[in-house]
Amino acid sequence: MSRAEAPSTHPTPTSAGAAGDYVFTFSYESYADASKRGMMRPPDRLVSRLMTSPDVRRLLIADPFRSSRTRWGRAILDIGNNAPVDDRIRHVAPERLEKADPTDLAEIEATYRAYESAVRAAADTAGLVRPRFITANPLVGGFSALDWAGPALYYGRDDWLSSPARKRYWPAYEEAYRRIAASGRAVAAVSEEIIERIAPTGPHAVVPNGIDPDEWLGPQPEPPSWFAKIPGPRAVYVGTLDSRLDTEGLSRLATSRPDLHIVLVGPRPDRSYLAELRTHPNVHVHRDVKRRAISAILRNAELTLLAHRRTPLTEAMSPLKLYEYLAAGRAVLATDLRPVRGLGDRVLVADSVSDFADLVDPALALGIESEPRRRAFVDENAWSARHERILALLRT
Structure with a gap:
């Protein structure tokens, strides 16, 4: 044989x-x-x-x-x-x-x-x-x-x-x-x-x-040192920093809410694409991180962002990051795309990223999800x- x-x-x-x-x-x-x-x-x-x-x-x-x-x-x-x-x-x-x-x-x-x-x-x-x-x-x-x-x-x-x-x-x-x-x-x-x-x-x-429960359950992790140095409140976007990201809308958000620190984490296929955002002192761009660090960053953030443009491509996505944001127990500011709807009242939607500024305070007021409900979300979406x-x- x-x-x-x-x-x-x-x-x-x-x-x-x-x-x-x-x-x-x-x-x-x-x-x-x-x-x-x-x-x-x-x-x-x-x-x-x-x-x-x-x-x-x-x-x-x-x-x-x-x-x-x-x-x-x-x-x-x-x-x-x-x-x-x-x-x-x-x-x-x-x-x-x-x-x-x-x-x-x-x-x-x-x-x-x-x-x-x-x-x-x-x-x-x-x-x-x-x-x-x-x-x-x-x-x-x-x-x-x-x-x-x-x-x-x-x-x-x-x-x-x-x-x-x-x-x-x-x-x-x-x-x-x-x-x-x-x-x-x-x-x-x-x-x-x-x-x-x-x-x-x-x-x-x-x-x-979906979600891997092993990545999201367990004791509260320590944030990476570079992230801990950024003052709060911090709104985090994790993912490839490419044309899906609405840079104009994020620029307006950074201008209208100078107290909010926007943290963008992920690979940058075209470094020039973020040139305008990097002029804002409250926008922080960090290179892609190891998988283990994603959970630590999100579970120590105050807010999370699904800051996508509205295009045929983004309309057809199931944003993995959205499930991870909710698994981390953080409120989400999201562009109103069809796959985003129906995921609960901790996802606050707007027609465009330019409108996120009006949702920052209501999202912060939601605080961190209770541990039993966070665990239930992780289990249901494994x-x-x-x-x-x-x-x-x-x-x-």
């Missing part, structure tokens, strides 16, 4: 029926990318669940296509962050010469049929039998035949058809959405907007982002429950 065919020693399944085989494919980032950021994004969380679930007999984790020309450089950068491979978990990193996808639809189809072929070969080598197929890449979900696999599911954590950075691929995403719908494949999406844009004919559900809803679509 080969290593790929060795019997699993995984625990007995917890749900009805025998454990099954699974394939999981990332969208545009690799397992190593996910590991380096602390397995914090929704697809990372889902593959982590599959890796530890007793309902999974064997699992193949598939990275997106990468150029063979950069293989050695990636291998060095990814040291210590590669997927754990054993008799139960396998990993495949398909390669091609090109760095980027083509834009022609016929070439896109050929590209993703080649990708599917590489994944299928790895699944066969690993001894997977009619694996359930989960992908976070709409092009994989739409352009793959998957006649060798079991039920398939597309996991939509973003509406790629609304992403300005990927505008040249919009026709491909539109066609992929059409094919996903026509195929009857399952769709789990973080917002109703994504479901509406795909219009799936198979099993589907809106499954918002990733474990979200994942069960996603995986149930493959059993429908």
Whole structure:
């Protein structure tokens, strides 16, 4: 018996029926990318669940296509962050010469049929039998035949058809959405907007982002020293500091409320984008921090911010940070976007970030959420429950 065919020693399944085989494919980032950021994004969380679930007999984790020309450089950068491979978990990193996808639809189809072929070969080598197929890449979900696999599911954590950075691929995403719908494949999406844009004919559900209780429960953590030096009240935004962030509105908020210290924490793809904000003495920009520090920052803040522009992209998001803000027990000032509504009276919404100034005092008056209610929110919105809803679509 080969290593790929060795019997699993995984625990007995917890749900009805025998454990099954699974394939999981990332969208545009690799397992190593996910590991380096602390397995914090929704697809990372889902593959982590599959890796530890007793309902999974064997699992193949598939990275997106990468150029063979950069293989050695990636291998060095990814040291210590590669997927754990054993008799139960396998990993495949398909390669091609090109760095980027083509834009022609016929070439896109050929590209993703080649990708599917590489994944299928790895699944066969690993001894997977009619694996359930989960992908976070709409092009994989739409352009793959998957006649060798079991039920398939597309996991939509973003509406790629609304992403300005990927505008040249919009026709491909539109066609992929059409094919996903026509195929009857399952769709789990973080917002109703994504479901509406795909219009799936198979099993589907809106499954918002969630929380890892281990990160948010427990004793009050000490804040990082740099954060403790910032005077209060402090209003914190955590996330990528890019075009989603309404810098003009935050500038007006900083001007109208000089007593409020606005703290922006996250990576900055374009440092010039925050140039205007950095002229305000009560705006503090801090580079991205380790995952462990996020909880400590938020649980020591006075307010939190969902300071997004209103765009098709932000309308289709399920803001992960919003659930983390509430898990921290802090009141939220948020742009009035559809996925934000219905999360309770501790989320104060305004038409735009420019209107946040009028909500600062009412939000501060709410204080910190009581510990029993904070714990209840964390338990009700745990990733474990979200994942069960996603995986149930493959059993429908």
